[in-house]
Amino acid sequence: MIGYDSVMPLFDTHAHLHFPDFTDDLDAVLARARAAGLRGMVTIGTDRESNRATVAMAARHADVWASVGIHPHDAAEATEEDFAELERLAREDRVVGIGEMGLDFFRDLSPRDVQARVFRRQLDLARGVGKPAIIHCRDAHPETLAILEEARVGETGGVMHCFSADVPVARRCLDLGLMISLAGPVTYKNARALPDVARYVPMDRLVVETDCPYLTPTPHRGKRNEPAYVALTAAHVAVLRGVDMERLGEATTRNAARLFKISLG
Numbered sequence: 001m002i003g004y005d006s007v008m009p010l011f012d013t014h015a016h017l018h019f020p021d022f023t024d025d026l027d028a029v030l031a032r033a034r035a036a037g038l039r040g041m042v043t044i045g046t047d048r049e050s051n052r053a054t055v056a057m058a059a060r061h062a063d064v065w066a067s068v069g070i071h072p073h074d075a076a077e078a079t080e081e082d083f084a085e086l087e088r089l090a091r092e093d094r095v096v097g098i099g100e101m102g103l104d105f106f107r108d109l110s111p112r113d114v115q116a117r118v119f120r121r122q123l124d125l126a127r128g129v130g131k132p133a134i135i136h137c138r139d140a141h142p143e144t145l146a147i148l149e150e151a152r153v154g155e156t157g158g159v160m161h162c163f164s165a166d167v168p169v170a171r172r173c174l175d176l177g178l179m180i181s182l183a184g185p186v187t188y189k190n191a192r193a194l195p196d197v198a199r200y201v202p203m204d205r206l207v208v209e210t211d212c213p214y215l216t217p218t219p220h221r222g223k224r225n226e227p228a229y230v231a232l233t234a235a236h237v238a239v240l241r242g243v244d245m246e247r248l249g250e251a252t253t254r255n256a257a258r259l260f261k262i263s264l265g
Contacts, residue, residue: 007037008249009264010234011256012227013181014100014134014161014209017043017064018053021213021224030061033227039063039253039264041227044100044134046071048082051089058094065262067097067134075118076110083121090129096260098126099134100161103147106139116147123151126158132259133158135178141169148176159259162211166193167200174205179259181207184217184225187236198240203251207259208234 012033022029033041043058045051045068054066068089070078090098101122103115110118126133133153137144137160148158154177162183163170170180180201186194198206210216210233212225217232231249238248257264 007035008246009039009253010037010230010249011039011207011253011264012041012210012212012230013159013207013256013259014183015041015043015212015227016046016050016214017041017212017227018045018050018057019213022226029226029228030064034063036228036231037249038227038230040065040256040262042067042096042260044097045069045089046100047074047077048085051086055089055092055095065096065260066092066094067099068095069097069099069101069122069134070118071100072102072104072115072119072136073107073109075115078118086122087125087129090125090131095131096262097132097134097159098122098129099158100136101133102136103140103144104136104138105143112143116143119144119147120151123147123153126153126156127151130156131261132156135160136162138164141165145169145172145176148178153177157259159207162209162215163194163197165197167196170197170200174201179205179207179255181209182233182237183209183211184215184221184229184233186240187218187233188221189218195240198237203241203243203248204255206237207252207256208237 045054051068058066159179216225238245
């Protein structure tokens with residue numbers, strides 16, 4: 001197996017390793033990630049059960065951290081007991097972020113006013129525990145940015161996960177104090193504005209992710225995604241920016257460690 005010293009460092013800021021997709025071969029998935037140079041991964045909670053699973057997984061693996069939150073798809077189902085448990089888990093040492101949270105007006109699986117209320121409540125929690133917000137936004141950028149500005153998200157920091165908009169929206173996110181995370185879609189032929197975003201975002205505000213098992217980068221699109229493939233996204237972004245991949249890998253890994261307030265040794 002390739003060791004950390006022989007490949008460039010990488011960090012997957014957004015994965016769902018606790019999903020059933022990885023039940024049968026998680027150890028092999030993690031081994032491939034480490035061989036690809038990953039120094040760490042954050043597995044992201046989205047609801048009651050997955051929040052518990054992320055914390056349990058982070059306790060078992062030294063290079064896996066957890067985030068806990070309520071996804072906008074699940075906002076309508078959240079109970080007061082769920083919020084109480086979310087706040088308790090948010091204070092765990094291995095929990096490094098709150099979310100994913102936000103607005104999704106594409107699928108609209110929860111009423112929009114409920115999505116907004118649950119989003120604001122989690123931003124308050126992030127501020128209360130001093131941990132960054134992990135933001136999901138789909139077809140709701142004006143509304144999401146307005147709530148983030150109102151909540152002064154820059155005070156605790158955060159990341160716009162799987163960024164899907166254009167340079168003007170990226171500029172607004174940066175002005176609010178957020179980092180920008182690029183995922184597999186930046187490698188697609190129909191990436192639209194994402195190549196321009198990849199070139200625009202300052203190096204010290206950029207991170208990369210898989211969102212696995214979803215959004216697999218080219219050339220594996222259509223197959224299950226996994227953390228090792230973040231190297232493909234990073235390589236593509238490096239080409240778009242005209243920098244060598246080692247520099248981009250080091251920068252994005254350093255940014256991830258700063259975002260999540262963790263030491264990678």
